[in-house]
Amino acid sequence: MWKRWVPVLALLALCAGTGAPKDAKSVLDDVSKAIGAASLNTIQYSGSGVYSQFGQSYLPNGPYPKFYAKYTRVVDYGKNISREEMVRTQFENPPRGGGGQPLYRPARGVTVTGENSPWGGGAVALTPHGWVKAAMASNPTMKSMSVKGKQMTVISFTVRDKYKVNGYVDSQNLLEKVETWMPNPILGDTLIETDYSDYKDFSGVKFPMKIFQKDGVFPVLDLTVSDVQPNAPANLEAPRAPQTAAHVESQKIADGVWYLAGTPDPNSMAVEFKDYVVIIESSVTEARALANMEEVKRLAPGKPIRYHVNSHHHSDHAAGLRAYVAEGSIVLTHEMNKKFYEQMVLKNPHTLEPDRFSQNPKPAKFIWVKDKYVLSDGDRSLEVYTVPGAGHTANLLMSYLPKEKILFITDIFNQFGEPRPNDPPPGIVTPYYAALGDNLKRLHLDVQQLAPSHGKAVVSVDLLNKALEGVVKAPEVTPPSGN
C-alpha cells in the first residue's frame, strides 16, 4: 500500500522544484515566471473606477470623498519611473469633502515618480512586476501566513534601508497584496495596502484586472483595468527633485495683521496682540508651518505664538498642527476634531520622518470651539466661528477681525487666479460660496476683505458678493501692500 504512494510523492516533489522547502529566492523566481516579469521592461495599463482623495474627508474620522476616475499608468521598470494620469469627475451628491469639489468639469491630474521622488521611485515597487523585480534585487525574507483562511507566502524587503515592503504570494505564485508604510505629516507612519486580483494573460504577461488601494484606514482607489499593453513605448522622463523648501512673503494688511503668502500653498495669517501673536492656519507641510513661525517672530519680535487657529483637519491645512503643539501654542479647533487629534495625530508613531513634535513632545493644549470663540486683549479682538452648512467639511472654522473687517477663510472661497475645474458656469453659484454668504448674513459680519487660505493676496468681498448675485467674473488679485 505504502509503495503505491512513493511515485506520486516523488512527482509532487518534482512539481515543487527540488522538494526542499522553498526559500524567498525560489518563490520570487516562481512569481516572476508566473507573471512574465523577466521580459517586461515597460507597461501601460488603463481603466476606470472610483478614486477617493486622501486627507480630504468631510468628517475628521470619515472616509475620503469619492470621484469617478479614468486612469492610465505607464511604468518603466528599468528607469524606475511611473506616470499616473487621472481624470476625475464629480461623484458625491451633494458635494461633501475636499479635493476641489464640486467639479463642474473633468479635472485632470498627472503624478510622475522617479529616483528623485521622496521614495526614490518606490511607487514602482508597489506594482506586481515592479515588486518582484525590486524584491529579487534586495535581500528578501520569507514567512508563511494564513490570511482570511488562505495560506500565503509573505516576502519582505526594505527599500533604501528605510521603507519596508511586504508582498503576499498565493499558491498560484500570484502577488495578491503589497503593503508598505509611508511618512505623513498628520498621520505619521501610514500603511498603504494594494490588493491585486483577477489576473489575466497578455501575451505571456499576467496582469491584475482589479486593483484596490487603501491609504491609511480608507480606500483611495478601486480600479477595474480594461487595457494592458506590455512593453509599450514609455518615453518617460524622471521628474526633478521636489521643492521641499518653504518660502513666506508676508503682506501687511492692517496694523499688526499680516497675510502670510508664499510656497507651498496654502497661506496663513498672523494677528498681533499686546502680549502674544496668533497664527491662523497650519499649512500643507511642517516646513511651511515652521517658516510661518519664523516670519512671525521677525515681524513681532519677543512675542510668543500663544494661539494657533486650525481651520479644519484636511491634509493641506493641518500638517503643521504638531509643530504648533511643540511650540507650546494653544490650538483652537472645532470640537469635532477632539478624537482625531488627540488619539491619532498626536499619538501615531512618526518613525519614518521624525518631526518637531516627535523630537520635542509636549502636552497639547486645545480650545475646542463649539460655535464661537473670541480672543481679545481689550483693544483687538479675533472672533473664530464655525461655518455650518459648508459641504467642504463638517468642522470648518473661519476667523474674523471686527475692527479691521477682515475674514480669513479656508477652502469655501479660494483665489487661485487661474481657471479651475471647480469654477462654476455663468449664472451658477457654488454651494460652498452660498454657505459662506449664508453664514456671513446669519452672523451679521461686516466683512470688507477676504483673506483666502488658497490664494496670493487679500481680495475685496465684492468678488464673493458678485458671485452670489450669479454674476461670475474671473477673480482679480489686488497688489500686495508690502510689509
Ligand SMILES: [Zn+2]
Ligand atoms: Zn479642506
